[in-house]
Amino acid sequence: MPQKRWTVRELLLTSSEYLSSKGIDNPRLCAELLLGHALNLKRIELYMDLDRPLTQKEVDAYRSLIKRRVLREPVQYILGSCGFYNIEVKVGPGVLIPRPETEVLVDVALRLIDSHIRESPVRFLDLCTGSGCIALAILRERGGTECVATDVSEVALTYAAENSKGLGLEHRIQLRKGSLFEPIGPYERFHLVVSNPPYVAEPEWTGLQPEVKDYEPPSALLAGPEGLDVIVPIVQLAKDHLFSKGALILEISPVQGKKVFQIMESQGYKDISLVKDLSGGIRAIMGFTP
Numbered sequence: 001m002p003q004k005r006w007t008v009r010e011l012l013l014t015s016s017e018y019l020s021s022k023g024i025d026n027p028r029l030c031a032e033l034l035l036g037h038a039l040n041l042k043r044i045e046l047y048m049d050l051d052r053p054l055t056q057k058e059v060d061a062y063r064s065l066i067k068r069r070v071l072r073e074p075v076q077y078i079l080g081s082c083g084f085y086n087i088e089v090k091v092g093p094g095v096l097i098p099r100p101e102t103e104v105l106v107d108v109a110l111r112l113i114d115s116h117i118r119e120s121p122v123r124f125l126d127l128c129t130g131s132g133c134i135a136l137a138i139l140r141e142r143g144g145t146e147c148v149a150t151d152v153s154e155v156a157l158t159y160a161a162e163n164s165k166g167l168g169l170e171h172r173i174q175l176r177k178g179s180l181f182e183p184i185g186p187y188e189r190f191h192l193v194v195s196n197p198p199y200v201a202e203p204e205w206t207g208l209q210p211e212v213k214d215y216e217p218p219s220a221l222l223a224g225p226e227g228l229d230v231i232v233p234i235v236q237l238a239k240d241h242l243f244s245k246g247a248l249i250l251e252i253s254p255v256q257g258k259k260v261f262q263i264m265e266s267q268g269y270k271d272i273s274l275v276k277d278l279s280g281g282i283r284a285i286m287g288f289t290p
Contacts, residue, residue, distance in 0.1 A: 009050040038062040072210035085137035094155035096220040098133040124192035132160030196251040201227035257282040
């Protein structure tokens with residue numbers, strides 16, 4: 001008996017139902033993204049040709065992607081890239097996947113650059129840069145900015161370097177390997193320090209989705225029993241590398257707001273404020289040096 005000849009429409013419907021039965025979030029979107037990847041088509045192009053018959057080779061390639069997703073491999077790793085703010089960045093095993101919630105750090109930084117900083121160029125430091133998504137989104141949005149970005153992971157810095165070149169921003173960003181401020185000279189100063197540091201508390205780890213705990217690098221997520229083991233040294237050391245009236249912007253867990261506010265206050269930061277994301281939850285904190 002000849003094999004069934006699938007169309008785009010039929011394959012999307014069947015695979016969406018299959019993904020849903022396996023407990024995969026947003027199964028239809030996932031199916032569309034993976035089929036588009038297998039066929040090298042945009043999602044809109046799939047919808048423009050829903051009745052297109054597919055070859056067995058195309059169906060087999062798609063099924064291999066579906067199998068990976070059912071094993072809970074993140075869609076972004078399968079696709080090899082992720083949209084963030086105004087850019088597309090490459091990601092893969094060993095580098096943290098950018099989250100939509102993290103875009104609030106870019107928004108806050110851009111507002112400060114526009115309203116608070118008069119010097120040019122604006123120099124900012126991105127700690128725990130990962131894929132480079134925060135730094136590159138800021139650089140892309142605002143000319144007259146320069147960035148130093150650090151990360152302890154060689155894998156992450158490789159992705160950040162590739163992403164900066166892909167966006168044509170490699171001449172405005174310096175990537176340095178090391179933990180937090182280790183690669184920063186004692187007299188280097190910045191207008192802004194921004195970071196999405198590890199902040200997951202160890203007791204929360206087992207409750208995370210398999211896509212996170214089984215695939216993403218724990219070193220980019222875990223930060224001790226309260227999730228503060230990286231945040232605290234950043235708060236303590238950032239003021240030594242900020243100009244007067246410079247700003248520290250940190251992503252934090254919604255439950256850490258009060259504690260981190262107190263830590264920043266104890267370290268002498270002024271005009272401290274908590275920042276909410278689009279869902280209304282606390283997502284970041286900002287404070288200024290005297």
